[in-house]
Amino acid sequence: MAEYLSPGVYVEEYENLPHSMEGVATSVAGFVGLAERGTAAGAPVLILTYPEFTRKFGGYLNEAAFGEYRYLAGAVEQFFQNGGSRCYVARVLPSDARSASYDNGQLSVTAANEGSWGNRVELYFVEDSKKGLTIQVMYDDEVEEFAELNLHPESANYIGRRLQDSRLVKLQYKGPNEGEDIPLPGNPVAALLGEGNCSIRLEGGADGTKENITASTFTGTDEGPGKRTGIQAFLENNTVSIIAVPGVTIPEVINSLVAHCESIQSRFAVLDMPRDISDVRKLIEFREMIDSTYAAIYHPWIQNFDRANKKPGYFPPSGAVMGVYSRTDMCRGVHKAPANETIACTGLNINFNKGEQDILNPKGINLIRALPGQGIRIWGARTASVNTAFKYVNTRRLFIYVEESIKANTGWVAFEPNDANLWNRVRLSIDSFLNTLFRNGMFAGASPSESYFIEIGPTTMSPDDIKNGRLIMNIGISPSRPAEFVIFRITQHTAESSS
Template identity: 35%
Template sequence: MPEYLAPGVYVEETSFRAKSIEGVATSTAGFVGQARFGPTAGLPTLVTGFEEFQRHFGDGNDLLLGGVPTTNQLAHAVRLFFENGGKRVYVSRIFVPTGGGSVEASRSSSSAISVLGTDRFLRARFPGRAGNVVVKVAANRGGNLLTGTAGSRRVMGLRLGDVVEAGALKESTVTAAGPNAVTGANIYSVSFDAAGNPLLTNAGGTLDLNGAALAAVQKITLDISVGPNLDGSTGSRSEQIQRLSPHPDSDQFVGRVLRHEDPDAGIEPPADRSQRIYFDAMVDLPSVAAQRTTFARDLLTGLVAASPITLSGGSDGVSPDAAAFTGGGSGHDATGLAALAEIEDIAIVAAPGSAALASPIDQAVRDALVSHCENLRYRFAILAGPQDADQATIRQVRGQHDSKYAAMYYPWLVASTPGSARETVLYSPEGAMAGVYARSDIERGVHKAPANETVRGVLRFSRNVNKGEQDVLNPEGINCLRFFEGRGYRVWGARTISSDPEWTYINVRRLFIYLEHSIDRSTQWAVFEPNNEELWLKIRLTIEGFLYDVWRTGALLGAKPEDAYFVRCDRTTMSQSDLDNGRLVCLIGVAPTKPAEFVIFRIGQWTADASIV
C-alpha cells in the first residue's frame, strides 16, 4: 500500500475496468526446407514478400542435390503463399553437406588472390551454388581536399579511419598499374589531435600539409559489386556496396561492413544479413597505428589488383533426411523445426516438398511436423502426400497419421516454370494452402473453414478428383483440391486427420488454438497475484469480455452470449487443496460453429389445401 507520511493532498491513478485480451495472430506461417542460399542455423528469417525471399535465400531455380537437378519446392511454396494471400512467413533453411562434409566446405571461396597473403580472405556468406559469383572491387579517388594558402593549408571533410593519397592530383579511378595506380608511399590514414585537427600519418610519419611538392589530398574509397551468378541464374542480382574504407579504424571498414557472423567469438551479424559475401578481415588486425596504415594500403592495392575475383566451389548439398527437417540446438545453433520453435508468433507450419522424398523419409518428416505442433500446442501443420499418389496411395499415407493438429491435401499443383510460360512443374500444395489459410483468416476470421476458396497461381491440379473419388477420400480426412467448371480451382475439404469426431474440422481446432493462445498470453499478469475472490472476478470479467467479442464475429453458436460460452472461476472450480498449492482453476466452455459441409435442401410436392407438419 502507498505510504502517507506528511499531511497533504495525494492524487492517485486507479483502474475500474477489467484487463483486455488481445487476440493473437493466426496467419503467420513457418516453412522449413532447402534453398539455394541463405542462413542454415539460427533464428528463422522473417519474409514479407517473394522478392525479399530471393534476397535472402536465392531464386527459384532448381537445386543441384548430389548432382541431380531438383525442383526448388521451398522457393515456389513461398511464392504461392504470397500469391494466395499470405503476409508473413518465417523461413528456416536446412542444408546437408555433400559426403558428410562441413557446411564451411560448401561455401564458395576465392582462388589464391594474394590479398594479405591468404587465399581464404573472401568467401560466400552461406553455402550454396548461388554463392558462385564474380566480385569486382573498384577504388575511387574523391576531389582535392587540400585548401588554403602556403603556410596555412588544411584538409576538410575527413573522418577517423579514412584513407587518402597525397601528392599530385590524379584521376578518380584507381588502376592496378600506370599513372593512376596507387603510390604506396603516398597513402596516409586519418586520425585527429586533441584539438580535433586531422592528422595524416603513415610509416614515414605525419604529412606536412605545407610541403612544396604537395598538390592534392584525395580520399580513396572502395566500391564492391557482387554478381551475377556464374550459372546465369534468372533471379541473380548485382549487389552494390559502396564507399567502404580499407582502414580498420573506420566505421565503414570493409571488414566491419562485410564481416563474418561468429557468435562464438562475439562477432555480431552484419546489419544486412542478405549480403552474399564476407571479408575475413577482422582476424589478427594490427594494433600499432603505423601497421594499421600499412594494412590498409596492402588491402587496398591487393583488392584492386585481384579484381575481378571469382568465387567458386559452392554446393547445394545432398537430399536431406528426416533429421535435417527436425533439426536441433537452440539460439544461433538452432536448425530445422527446432529453429521455428524459437518464434512464438508462428501459427501454421509446413515443410514444402518433403512429400517428394523417398519413403519412409517423407513419413518421418510428417511425423516430425505433427509432433512439433502437438508439443507446442498453438500450431497447425499442413501435410501432403507423394506427387504421383493415386487414390489408394494417398489413403495409405493418410492412414499413417492421426492428429488433431494437422490436415492433409491432395493432389499436387501444376504451375508454369518462372520465366517460361510453356514449361510446367509439379509443386506440393503446402505453400498455396498456407496462403489460403492466411487469406481466410484475414478476410473472415479463424473460425471460417479454409475451404471453398480459390487456389491462385496454378494452371491445374496434377489429378482431376471427381465426386466419386472424394466420396471415398473426404470421410478419411483427405482434403481434395478440385476444379469446377465456371468456378475455377478450389479447396474442397476442411477436415483434420484426427479420428476424434470432436476435432473433425480444421476451423474448430484452429479456433481453439486461437482462444487458448490469446488467453494464455494475455493473462500472465495474474501469476503471483493474491488468489482470492477479487482475482477470480477480474479473471472472469477479462475472459468474458474477450469471448463476447469472439461471439459477435460469428465464431460461436448461440443467439445470446450465455448460449455461446460460460466462464467459471470460483469456489466451485477450486478445492482447498488447489488454493493451498497456489492453483487458480478457471473453467471455460465455448460452442464453436462448425462448417456447413453438407448443405441439404429437401423438396417435395404439396397442394394448396395441404398443411406443413
C-alpha cells in the same frame, strides 16, 4: 499506497476496468525447404513479399538437380498469390553444400552462406591516399560499398570490423606476421592482394546434391539458440501458426512436423501427399500414417507457371492452401473453415470425381477439385484425425486461437494475490474477450450462456492449490462447425394437393 505527510486533498488513480484482451495472429505461415541462398541456422527469417523472398533466398531451384525437394520458392510465391501476408522461412541444406571462398594467406573472404550463388560474388578494392581503402562487394545487381577502411585493428574503420555489416560476405584480415609492421595507408591493396591486383572472385561454392538430402535435412537439429536447423528452428519463433515442408512426403519428416505442432500446441501443420498417387487405397494408406488434430492433408498437386522450367508445372498445394488459410482468417475469421475457397492455379495433376471424394473425405483427405462454373476450390475441411471432437480444421484452429490469446493476455496475473478479487478480475477479462468472439459469430449458440462458460474460484481450486500458488479456471466454448453437407428436400407440389 502513497504516504501522506501534510494536510491537503489528494487524488489517486486506480484501475477498475478488466484487462483488455487482443486475439493473437493466426495467419502467419512457416516454411521449411531448400533455397538457393540464405541462412540455414538460427531463427527463421521474416518474409513479407515474394520479391523479398527472392532477394534473401533466391528463386526457383532446378528440377533436374533437386527433384521433389525444390518446391520452397514456388510454395512461398503461391502463399502470397492466395492472400498470405506474412511468413517465416527456414532454409535447409544438403550435407555436401559448400560456401564459396577466397584465401591468399593474408585475406580470407567467405560467402555469407552456402551455395553456388557465392561463385558470382566479386570484391573490388580501390585505394585512396587521403580517404583510405574502399571495397565494393558485388553479387549480380546487388552492390555493397565500404569506404574509408584501413588495416589497423584498433581503428573504428578497421576492415575486419566494418565488413561485419556485409550481407554477402564474411571477411577476415589475418594481418602481418609477428614482427612485421602494419601496412602503411598508402599500400593497403597491395598488402591484401599483392602488387597489380585490385579484385577477387569467390569460388568453390556448391548447392549440394539431392543424393545427400535425407529426412534429417528437414527435421533438423537442436543445438541450442541460434544453432537450430530445419523444423527445429521454429522453436525460436512464437508467431507462426501454420507450417509446411512443401512437397516433402518422407514419412519421418511428416511425423516430425506433426509431432512439433502437437508438442507446442499452438501450430497447425499443412501436409502434402506424393504427387502421382491417384489410387484411393494408396491415398488412404498414406493418410493413416498419422492421426493428429494438429494437421490436415491436401491433394492433388496444382498447376502454375514454373519459373525454373519456363513452362507450366505441378506444385505441392501446401503453400497455396496456407495462403487460403491466411486470407480466410483475415476476411472471415479463424472460425470459418478454409474450404469452398478458390485457389489460384490453372489446373490439377489429377481430377478426382465425387465418388472418389465420398471415400476420401471421411478419411480426412481434403481434395482440391475443379467444379463446373465455380473454378478450382479447396473442397474439404477435415483434420487428419479420427477424433470427432476436432474433426474440422477450423475447430482445432479456433481452439488454438482462444487458448493462445488467453495465454498471451493473462501474464499480468502472475504473482498477484490469489484471492476472490483476482478471480473476479480474470473472469471479467476473459468473459469480455469471449463475448466479443460470440458477437463476431465464432461460437455456436443463440446467447453467450449457450456459447461459453467460465468457472473460477472454490469450485476449481482447493485450499492446497491456493497455498501452492496455483490459479485454476475452467473454460468451455461451443465452436461453430461448417455446413459440410447441404441437403435440400424437394417434393412435387400440385394445385390439387393444396386444395
